[in-house]
Amino acid sequence: MILDVQQLVKTFGSHTAVAGVDLNITAGEVHALVGESGSGKTTLARCVLGLIPPTSGTVHIAGRPLAGLRRKELRRLRHQVQIVFQNPYAALNPRMTVRQLIAEPLREAGRPVTDVTAELERVGLPATVLTRYPHQLSGGQCQRVAIARALAVGPSLLVLDEPTSALDVSVQAQILNLLLDLREHSDLAFLLITHDLGVVRHIADRVSVMLHGELVETGPTAQVLDSPQHPYTRRLLDAVPGLRPPDDTPPSTPAAATAQGALQ
């Protein structure tokens, strides 16, 4: 088990942002976390990353508790979980070249900086971008650099916070395919925070639905999207035309098959 969260609670003053969440992710799993704005997704992710302490509950990374570690151990454990943000331009230092941006985490992880080109190749970028600054890259290229930086320290879990929503639709697909490709060739697991249920259908193995700080439903993606149990999940799905066949249409009809196939 790469991530094991138990009974996690996070309050800010009198406001409860995360209200007793259990969540586990195994090696190689793509786990999507969906829910409306303010439901607590980012707060949960920040607790998982060790950026903020939970009010109560536990987070274990690869079997080790995040709480109560000495600084050095915590740093090592934190390498295991990396994050990629929504807006790559904001996440990358504008004064650093791509070479410097990727060398920085390699150095931090004690790896040779000569690996920079290999790291670039891994995310589908040519060596010609090495001397460029973020503003000289496209949004998709920037996001690839951000992913390369996250991968450089050898994480087991990548938290992706709306990783494609700032990108053009065609570039979104390329980044999603890159993530699938990375997963195919490693045991890397993903916690994918997204509003896009089409993306969930396309790449997630399991999905958790968050509402007012609680996980109201968790299960294999097809099961949750095709037979949602919680009324909130149903409402989310009903808001996206074509994601789920209407209740009175058997899933086996050609129309329903087309609606679902369009998202594949």
Ligand SMILES: Nc1ncnc2c1ncn2[C@@H]1O[C@H](COP(=O)(O)OP(=O)(O)OP(=O)(O)O)[C@@H](O)[C@H]1O
């Ligand atoms: N540092 C903070 N101080 C006070 N309240 C906070 C803080 N961080 C988050 N909150 C509150 O906690 C709740 C959950 O916020 P969070 O950002 O986790 O939601 P979210 O599901 O990630 O939303 P979005 O999809 O818009 O990013 C919100 O009501 C938010 O205002």
